[in-house]
Amino acid sequence: MIEHERVNILLVDDQPAKLLSYEVVLRELGENLIQAASATDALQILLKNEIAVVLVDVCMPDLDGFELAAMIRDHPRFQRTAIIFISAIHLTDTDYLRGYEMGAVDYVPVPVVPELLRAKVKVFAELYRKTRQLEALNQDLERRVAERTAALQASTARLQESEHQLRLATEAAEIGLWDVDNVSNTLFWPPRVKAMFGISADVPVSMADFFDGIHPDDREATCAAFDASCDRDKRALYDVEYRTIGKEDGIVRWVAAKGRGIFDEEGRCVRIIGTALDITERKKAEQRQFLLAREVDHRARNALAVVQAIVRLTRSDSKENYVKAVEGRVQALAQAHTLLSETRWQGADVTRLVVEEVAPYRGSDRSRVRTDGPAVTLAPERAQSLALALHELATNSVKYGALSVAEGMLAVEWSVNGNVMTMVWTEAGGPPVYPPTSHGFGTKIMNAGIKHQIGGDVAFDWRPTGLQCTLRIPLERVDQAPQPSKNLIRLPAGTTKRILLVEDEAIVGLMMRELLTDCGMLVVGPCCTLEEALAEATGEFDGALLDLNLGGKFVYPVAELLVERRIPFTFVTGYGAESLDGRFTGTPILQKPITRETLQRQLGTMLGIVIEWKTAPPGDEQASLKTA
Structure with missing residues (x-):
């Protein structure tokens, strides 16, 4: 109800003259004045309209004012309707008490004083109007509260559903959510992230557990990535892969972590939140794939080397x-x-x-x-x-x-x-x-x-x-006691360079021995097993050509012995340089299949000699050596 909306005032009296006089007195209030000539008419009007004030005569022929007031008060809609009695007879105190008990709010004696009547009616009309306005405001407030409550409930339900879906998604993807509070320097890890660091689910954790759990080789890069997440100039992103060493089980695991820094109004990084994923199996698969690709490359090169040997040696x-x-x-x-x-x-x-x-x-x-x-x-x-x-x-x-x-x-x-x-x-x-x-x-x-x-x-x-x-x-290799080499090719006097040849592929070994002989070398070998190679490696020679893999065994023990003896050597293999043991990084490699020219150049570099070939008819080709 707006502030100046008219209210209904019901005038009840069995005498038309009185009703007219009441209307004249109250017309100045600007309200809606409704007349009723009897109690029965008044009740019908009340049932059809909202009435702010009832002005009723006490003495009426069918129902008096007291009985009408009682009937009005019995109806739930009119329990708070203001009722003012008008009486031309002298009322005793008992009558007043009875009227108040029936719900009257005031009495006006006859003769009526116009100003007094208008004042009293105006007060109750304004009270009714304010009450209705307050009720409207309350209803609007309740409606808004209900709407807001429903919106909050819907938002909460959506948030819970979103959290549920996120939890299901992270569980399905085996992702752990973590949270770092930079202000209090505290760390939240769920059980899944704790497991990535080898820590039981019920054990409390701190930032020290995070830094201590990182593999030493990955600690610097991980700390740098963590610092970058606190730097807005670096997009405040945390993206790194690192290894962990389990605190309780000592197991090495791979973790992929991503996160983002959160800043306050002053630009300080107050939190970092993110995800962690155990990628150990992925890393193992990548390693297996790398090893498989390396092995395929090795076998392909070895096969080509065998074919090359067949082509070169066939007569x-x-x-x-x-x-x-x-x-x-x-x-x-x-x-x-x-x-x-x-x-x-x-x-x-x-x-x-x-x-x-x-x-x-x-x-x-x-x-x-x-x-x-x-x-x-x-x-x-x-x-x-x-x-x-x-x-x-x-x-x-x-x-x-x-x-x-x-x-x-x-x-x-x-x-x-x-x-x-x-x-x-x-x-x-x-x-x-x-x-x-x-x-x-x-x-x-x-x-x-x-x-x-x-x-x-x-x-x-x-x-x-x-x-x-x-x-x-x-059916399985049985390592026999190595025998003195019977493959030493003795060349004319003056040719003194001796080469230890280690090669487990027999045909390739025959070809390389022929190539070395063509280069003017004395050849010890080829040795096909690690045991043979170790036995021959104690002899006298100037350099060595070592196949990296001998029937599944690496030739590194022979290489270590040659390093101790300060004898130069070159690896000959189908593997790439990335497959070498770190101890021999920088050692020369000849990748199979090899050509005579490539072998000549490497021999010259390894032994410090220059091999000069003299063109001659087929079968009479000769080589001479010069000290570099």
Whole structure:
């Protein structure tokens, strides 16, 4: 209700003249004046209108004023309506008390004094108006409070839902939320973050626990990132990955932390809040991926080095025969690599190696070639050596043995006794065979691969009825007592530079020995195992070429011995420089496959010599050495 809105004033009297006089007196108030000629009319008007003041005559024929007042007060709507009695008779004190009990607020005697009546009615009309205004204000206030309360409840519900979703998200992502109070220098860590620092959930923590738990190698970078989060000029961001050392369990973990500084009005960083994520498994996966990529690169380079050695060492009387020989040997390697890749380089099945190598020679008569033996899986380096050996035997048989005629027969049988697999290659029905007067490249490959590289044995029995070759292949490497080197190549007097050659890939070793010999070196080796290399490393020589990985063992013990003896050396490997032990950072590396020119330059640098090649007809090429 606005301030000047009119209120209703009900005038009740059974005499029209009196009603008219009341209306004349009260007209100056500017309110709505409603007349009722009886109590019954008054009740009907009250039920249909909001009445501020009731002016009622005490004496009326049907219901007197007291009875009307009682009926008004009985109705809930009118319990606070102001009732003023007008009486022309003298009322006793008892009558006054009765009127007040019935709800009257005042009495006006007759004759009525206009000013007095107007004053009393005005007071109660204004009181009614103010009361209604107050009620309206209260209702508006209650409405606003209800709206604000509902908004707060909705906001609280949204906040709780948001917090619930955030909690679910952080739990699903295994993220921990942390909070640093720079004012009080206190730290809040939930159990998940405590676990990243190897601290139990119920143990209180401080900033000292944070700094003490960081790995020493990462402490400087982490502290610098933390300081940056308090610097607005650096965007107040905290973003760092670091390792922790568990306070209670000593376990090393990786943590990715992100956060942001919060500043007060004066620009001081008062808080830093952020997240922490345990990325230990991710880092391990990255390391495994790095090692896998490094190993793939190593194996690829080693394979290329083997192919390079085959190309360089293969000899033939014609270009066509040379291409055929190289292709056959590369194909044998490819077959072995295919089998190894199917098992992710865990090993190759012997049966498939044999069957795939002899398959082209079976022809229409399937009984011509017989294979028999138990299921055996060979490690990668043994599988490769056996594949090349089978290829050389098959090639020789096709050229000179049983497979060179239609009537020839071949049996390949193998058995396992303890830690050794014995394979017997038996030919029959072919041309007469005789022991060779010299060993060809195929025989050198077999001896180098089977004997020197994997510690096995090769035995040839040149029977008149056909060749029988027995291959003994250890299923696991058995380190034998090193024997004095039989591979020392003695060159003409005046050539004094001696090189220790350590290489576990037999064919690559043969090629490098040939290259070193072409460079005018005396060669000790190649040593195929770490034990052989350690035994030879105590001898006299001027430098060394060391394959980094020897059958799964690093060559570092040999390198340490050479460092003690102050003998220069170079690593020759399929690995990159990042794979070297930190002790040998800066040591020269030749990555496989290598060329003669690259080897010459490195030898010159390592030994302090200049190698000058004199161009000559093929086969007569000579090298001379000069001291640098």
